[in-house]
Amino acid sequence: MNIQESLPLDSKVQSAAELLTLPAQQLVPNPQNPRVLFDPEPLRDLKQNIALHGVLVPLTVFRLPDGKRFGILDGARRHRCCSELLEEGIAIEIPCNIVVPPNKLAGLLYMFNIHNFREAWELMPTALSLSIVIEELGETDTKKLSNLTGLSEPQVERCKLLLNVDDDLRQLSLDPNPKTRIPSNFWIEAIPIVELTRIELPDLYESMGERGILERFVEKYRRKKIKSVIHFRRIAEAFTNVEDDPVGKDQAATLLRRYINEIDLETRAAFDAFVQDARKVKGALEACSTFVNALGRINVEHVTDQRPELVEALKSAKTYIDGLLNKLSGEDDPTLFDDSDEDGDEE
Template structure:
């Protein structure tokens, strides 16, 4: 049996001008401050960790090599006008899928990429692998399932919002879209807000109200989720949609329109039920002979009195 041929890996000193960036690098956004710090470090001590490149067989750009790993170091070298930098030359990845997976696995233990560029590369992988399974994607890429879930939420939004998601300097961040996703997704199943065109009205209004500080924090959109969950439990989503319509049509209306007193009362009721269930289970396992604490007995009596009063009022 023939031995499996080992992958080529040659260390060379290469001109940065002979290298073009990897078109499949999930890191599409580079933090200027991080680059400045790295550039200062390279200016003092040079590039200590070689970049990784492979021979470029593409027609464009016509460079000798393509980057596989080390774009930040390569950018800094260009900025510093370094003539030669250390580079490991390896075999070209077999296809786009291997290229992207290689990038994901290299960066698994490094600084986290911006979320939306990561989502865009996951989108390519999902098409190539013909699966959107979180566990499968996590196994292939090393990315956590929770991060994959967030990426998939961002990819759900209509194409028109992708430029906004890529704008790192803008006020509308990925966190904004993550927060409104559960509401937008549920509303998009209703005739008035069908995906992709009709749901844009709701998304745009949320963006405008957030940009104008009518909603000051993206986490405040969770009030909509609480309100929606309450009315869904009541099998009365139409009541929620009435509030959504008021939120959309009235320019200066904020999230106060979703402040329903019954929601807080319902939350307290559910919590009390949970605590009572927990208490019942634990009381059954207590051996009275082992509990001689006077304070414990007094607390039980006080609890019994409170329960007697509550049950009497219910009856």
């Protein structure tokens, strides 16, 4: 049985089968709406469209207790645009579908499921709204919450993670200015590195605490020393790459300590060497395996045609491999390898 179907009737939005045309000033934004961030550029495009063509998709609203105004369930952006146009002297009549006034839970679930099929909300407002659903229902199971809200299970898990962040830090992701806003995904990517610090550098974690480390990361982000939130993954990848190498692990831990303590140490500058070396080794291993397997499959030792050309090609490969082996053992002969030939390999 679908969990939505098991909810009591008053937890569902019911249509009043009524369509009205209303002025913007008669409509009231819903304080429970998870859409609390309205970035200027897409709003400007919508406003221009409404000024030219009017509101094409009706809003979903319900009568408020005063009987004169209507609360908005769906259509906050359209209403905001119409209100701004009204201030500019352009009155837009807004088509509205009227529904029976829902309770708080029903309204939230309706908004979740409507927007599941449209442009996604920012993650932090979604998480805060999900917390209301969790509180109202006393439900924490990820799968059930996914069925209720239309969010995917990974989205629900990310929202739960955000709800563990201190409220004043969460507010940084509700900044109305997208240029100064800390992205919601910042916390999703940063928290695993805080946990990594707890494991690898317990003394530093104890002295700074989770909050202190997160605040340090925020400062680094604002100084553009974390240029993308996904760069946090390079730190985790670096530790994964040296998991079986005690010396490498110590080096990575020392670097992580520096990275947290030194505001101006940029993420990729600090950890790319660990990541790139591992990727190069993996690529080389795959290339060696492919080369050996390919030669084995075609039985080149039995060829008769173009044998001299094949021998020369194999000798060339052997010379290259011998040079690599010498370099890897620290005994490379400079006459075999000229570093100037590798300039084109810089990333």
